[in-house]
Every structure is written in structure tokens, then in C-alpha cells.
Amino acid sequence: MKYVIGVDLGTSAVKILLVDQNGQVCSEVSKSYPLIIERSGYSEQNPEEWVEKTREGLAELIQQFEGEASDIEGISFSGQMHGLVLVDENHQVLRNAILWNDTRTTKQCGDIYETVGKQKLLDITKNPALEGFTLPKILWVKENEPEIFARASVFMLPKDYLRYRMTGQVHMDYSDAAGTLLLNVAKREWSQEILDLFGLTQEFCPALVESHEFTGNVTAEFAQATGLSEATKVFAGGADNACGAIGSGILSEGKTLCSIGTSGVVLSYEERSDLDFEGKVHYFNHGEENAFYTMGVTLAAGYSLSWFKDTFAKEENFEQFLEGVAEVPAGSNGLLFTPYLVGERTPHADSNIRGSFIGVDAAHERKHFARAVLEGITFSLHESIEIFRSSGKTIDSIISIGGGAKNETWLQMQADIFNAKVEKLSSEQGPGMGAAMLAAYGSGWFGSLKECAEAFLQTAKTYKPIPENVETYQKVFGIYQQVYTQTKTLNDQLREFRK
Numbered sequence: 001m002k003y004v005i006g007v008d009l010g011t012s013a014v015k016i017l018l019v020d021q022n023g024q025v026c027s028e029v030s031k032s033y034p035l036i037i038e039r040s041g042y043s044e045q046n047p048e049e050w051v052e053k054t055r056e057g058l059a060e061l062i063q064q065f066e067g068e069a070s071d072i073e074g075i076s077f078s079g080q081m082h083g084l085v086l087v088d089e090n091h092q093v094l095r096n097a098i099l100w101n102d103t104r105t106t107k108q109c110g111d112i113y114e115t116v117g118k119q120k121l122l123d124i125t126k127n128p129a130l131e132g133f134t135l136p137k138i139l140w141v142k143e144n145e146p147e148i149f150a151r152a153s154v155f156m157l158p159k160d161y162l163r164y165r166m167t168g169q170v171h172m173d174y175s176d177a178a179g180t181l182l183l184n185v186a187k188r189e190w191s192q193e194i195l196d197l198f199g200l201t202q203e204f205c206p207a208l209v210e211s212h213e214f215t216g217n218v219t220a221e222f223a224q225a226t227g228l229s230e231a232t233k234v235f236a237g238g239a240d241n242a243c244g245a246i247g248s249g250i251l252s253e254g255k256t257l258c259s260i261g262t263s264g265v266v267l268s269y270e271e272r273s274d275l276d277f278e279g280k281v282h283y284f285n286h287g288e289e290n291a292f293y294t295m296g297v298t299l300a301a302g303y304s305l306s307w308f309k310d311t312f313a314k315e316e317n318f319e320q321f322l323e324g325v326a327e328v329p330a331g332s333n334g335l336l337f338t339p340y341l342v343g344e345r346t347p348h349a350d351s352n353i354r355g356s357f358i359g360v361d362a363a364h365e366r367k368h369f370a371r372a373v374l375e376g377i378t379f380s381l382h383e384s385i386e387i388f389r390s391s392g393k394t395i396d397s398i399i400s401i402g403g404g405a406k407n408e409t410w411l412q413m414q415a416d417i418f419n420a421k422v423e424k425l426s427s428e429q430g431p432g433m434g435a436a437m438l439a440a441y442g443s444g445w446f447g448s449l450k451e452c453a454e455a456f457l458q459t460a461k462t463y464k465p466i467p468e469n470v471e472t473y474q475k476v477f478g479i480y481q482q483v484y485t486q487t488k489t490l491n492d493q494l495r496e497f498r499k
């Protein structure tokens with residue numbers, strides 16, 4: 001039997017899957033790491049920590065593996081998007097990575113609009129200037145840490161740095177490059193025009209490759225540290241959302257994905273690169289050649305739940321913490337939550353907005369708060385679904401993945417709030433499975449990713465909307481939508497008190 005490995009370098013943890021030729025997940029290892037939050041709006045991680053935890057996880061996986069290491073033919077990656085890793089000419093990391101959920105770059109986003117022009121930016125990159133994307137982070141370092149920027153020779157995204165440490169080679173795939181605001185998405189090349197406008201060069205950008213492309217073998221040093229074979233081929237991999245889509249079979253028009261990880265995403269496959277969503281949703285290259293996807297993003301989806309649990313019941317696991325939420329009726333007895341803990345992206349691109357509980361009543365218990373958090377996250381994702389529906393898309397069936405898909409009550413809630421059938425796959429680890437599929441396709445096991453998806457993916461359970469809950473949620477969603485505008489100026493005034 002032959003095997004591949006999918007490494008999902010997430011925001012909360014690195015999750016590693018060993019998958020056999022039938023698509024069976026033979027083992028899973030997860031190693032978590034923290035966010036470094038020095039002040040409100042900042043979010044960083046140390047790239048060395050990603051490398052160490054991946055090494056540890058791979059060593060554990062290989063130790064448990066009963067076959068030969070050389071039976072593992074390929075390895076590939078899924079990575080948290082947009083995070084800036086700056087390295088010097090010897091490829092030494094110059095500072096902590098600034099992550100996708102770091103919103104310190106509002107000024108730089110304004111500068112990008114002024115320098116490039118809103119319409120031209122949309123024409124070239126298909127996306128607006130958002131704090132989370134990579135170019136604003138590059139400009140922030142240039143402006144605030146000029147001595148570090150002067151030493152930077154190339155930038156990478158998180159999983160590209162990890163792959164570099166595994167192979168010694170520097171590459172970036174189109175799906176992840178699309179989230180930098182430096183890529184001409186339709187032409188699939190670094191935009192010389194944007195680079196010139198900001199005094200950046202092609203040499204500062206890694207060579208572009210397809211997600212299933214071979215990028216090198218495992219180095220002797222990395223093989224020794226992990227037990228991997230030097231013969232194992234390393235394939236580029238993709239952005240976590242592109243990989244989540246591959247790992248959920250979102251490989252043709254009409255398919256929709258809901259992913260609840262640290263962030264939350266509603267994603268739709270696009271064959272064409274020339275549709276106009278006016279920047280209301282993100283528009284990126286897929287991990288499948290010459291395909292695209294659009295998506296709406298909730299910045300703090302799973303993060304809202306983990307923040308709530310860790311703040312009020314750190315010692316409990318998610319199962320214990322969520323016990324009792326199924327008993328609370330839809331609408332949490334009049335308690336509403338907005339998940340704007342670190343600002344928001346879709347539909348309100350606003351780095352200053354913050355979350356609220358509205359309607360707190362003396363009768364509410366912890367389980368009502370927990371349910372309200374799940375509902376608020378899901379309402380935020382429903383706003384993205386509404387954008388897609390109002391653009392003419394039919395969304396009646398959704399595949400749900402990510403840590404959030406581990407909870408049955410939440411899956412039923414998704415079906416009720418989205419008013420669509422929700423499918424859970426046999427593994428909720430979509431991005432890791434997508435990475436493993438890229439390695440399987442890259443290794444020549446299948447003629448296409450679609451063929452691989454047919455062989456590897458299975459639906460485990462389907463959740464149908466319950467009409468009574470759908471009706472309740474339609475009413476509560478109408479109230480939820482008003483909270484953003486009603487709390488915006490309050491949050492503007494509170495800003496000076498945030499540290």
C-alpha cells in the first residue's frame with residue numbers, strides 16, 4: 001500500500017493526516033500553538049514554532065506507522081492564508097509572522113487605494129484592500145520597521161516557509177499568491193504594475209507554481225528529524241480555503257462550502273475569472289488548475305467560540321463546554337451575539353467593530369450564552385450566503401467542514417439558519433484532506449483532482465432544515481443584521497480605551 005501526507009498549517013494548530021491509496025485516513029496528529037497578541041488588533045506567530053510542531057507531529061506519525069517510510073510517496077500542504085513571513089538573503093526569518101487576522105494595517109489599506117485606485121486594484125487583483133491581506137502588511141513593515149524591511153530579500157506565506165524548511169526550495173502556489181494583493185489573478189502572474197507602484201521587485205516574490213506541482217524532495221536534515229524518507233516527494237499545496245474546497249469535492253460550478261476553523265468561510269466554485277462581485281466577496285485562484293472560487297469570510301468564527309470557552313471555562317474541552325446547548329431553543333431565549341472580536345470582513349470590512357451580547361436577561365444561563373455564540377457565528381456566515389443568493393446563485397446544499405463541523409447541534413443549526421441541506425463528510429479535516437489529495441494527484445495516482453475526490457470523499461451524514469427553526473431564525477437574523485449599524489459608533493468611541 002502507498003500513502004500520502006497532508007499537512008494543514010492552521011491558525012490554532014498543525015494537523016497532519018496520513019492517507020492511503022483508497023482515501024482512508026490511517027492516522028491523524030495535531031499539535032497546537034498560540035497566537036501572540038501584543039495589543040488589540042495585533043496577531044502574530046513565530047514561524048519556528050510552525051516548523052518545530054510540524055517536525056514533532058511528523059515524527060510521532062512516522063513512529064506509529066507500521067509500513068516503510070518510503071511507502072509514503074508524497075506530502076503536500078494547506079496553509080492559513082495571507083500571513084507575512086519576511087526572510088533575509090540567507091533565508092533567516094526577520095520577525096514574527098503577521099497573520100491574516102491582524103488588523104493593524106488600516107492606514108496602509110487607505111494608501112493602497114490612493115496609490116493604485118479602487119477600480120484598478122479590483123481589475124488586477126479581483127479583491128479590495130483588506131487589513132488581513134499581505135501587501136498592507138509588507139507596507140506596514142516598510143513604514144514602521146524600516147531597518148527590518150531593508151534586510152528582507154523575499155517574502156513567503158506560512159506554508160511556503162514550512163515547505164522551504166522541508167525542501168530548501170522557495171515557491172508559492174497561485175491559490176495562496178492570490179491573497180497577497182500582488183497577483184494578477186486572471187493572468188496568473190505577479191503584477192508588475194502593482195510591484196512598481198510600491199517599489200517592490202519580482203525577486204522579492206517567490207516563483208509561482210501549481211498547487212499539485214513537485215517542488216523538491218525532503219532534505220536529509222528534515223528526514224532525519226522526522227523519520228520521513230528522502231525519497232518522499234514534496235508538492236506545493238495551497239491556501240487552506242482552496243484545500244478545504246478540494247478536500248470537500250468543491251470542484252465544479254454550483255457547489256458551496258462552509259468552513260468553521262479559527263475563521264469562518266462560505267465558498268463557491270467559479271469556472272470563470274471575469275465575473276464582477278464588486279469586491280463584496282473575495283475572488284481567488286483555486287488549487288485546481290485554471291479554476292477560481294469566491295468566498296465571504298467571518299474573521300472570528302471558531303475563534304469566538306474558543307475565546308468564550310477559554311475565558312470562562314478554560315479547563316473544559318469543547319464537548320463539555322457545549323453540553324446543554326441542544327436543550328436551548330433556537331434564538332437562545334432572546335440572547336444575540338455578534339462575533340466581531342477582531343473586527344470583521346464580510347459583509348462589513350471594518351477593523352474597528354467589536355462583538356456584543358444583546359438582550360442579556362436574568363433568566364439566561366451559561367448554556368444560553370454558549371448557544372448564542374454558535375448562532376451569532378452562523379448568522380455572520382449566513383450574511384455571506386445571502387450575498388451569493390442575491391447574486392443569483394442557488395444554494396440549497398452545503399458541505400460543512402472545520403473544527404465547527406465536529407458538533408451535531410451546530411451542524412443542525414447551520415441547516416436551520418442557512419435554510420439548506422448541510423452535509424458532513426467522513427473526515428471534517430477538509431484542508432488536510434485537500435493537501436493529501438494534491439499529493440496523491442501530484443504523485444500520479446489520479447488523472448485529475450475530480451477523479452481523486454470521487455475515490456476519496458464520502459458523505460457521513462446529512463442535516464435537513466427544520467421548518468419551525470428556519471422560521472425563528474429568519475426573524476432573529478433580521479435583528480442580528482441591525483446590530484452592526486447600531487453598535488458601530490459605540491465601538492468607534494470605545495476604541496481609545498482598547499489596549
Ligand SMILES: Nc1ncnc2c1ncn2[C@@H]1O[C@H](COP(=O)(O)OP(=O)(O)O)[C@@H](O)[C@H]1O
Pocket residue numbers: 009010011012013260261262263301302303304305306318319322402403404405406407410
Ligand atoms: N468539538 C468541537 N465542537 C465545536 N467546535 C469545535 C470543536 N473542536 C474545535 N472546535 C472549533 O474549531 C475551531 C478550530 O478549527 P480548525 O479547523 O482546527 O481551525 P484552524 O484550521 O484555524 O486551526 C476552534 O476554534 C473551535 O471553535
Ligand SMILES: O=C(CO)[C@@H](O)[C@H](O)COP(=O)(O)O
Pocket residue numbers: 010011012079080081082100101132179240241261262263264265282297
Ligand atoms: O484569511 C483567511 C481567508 O481569507 C482565513 O480563512 C485564513 O486562511 C485562516 O484560516 P483558518 O486558520 O481559520 O482555517
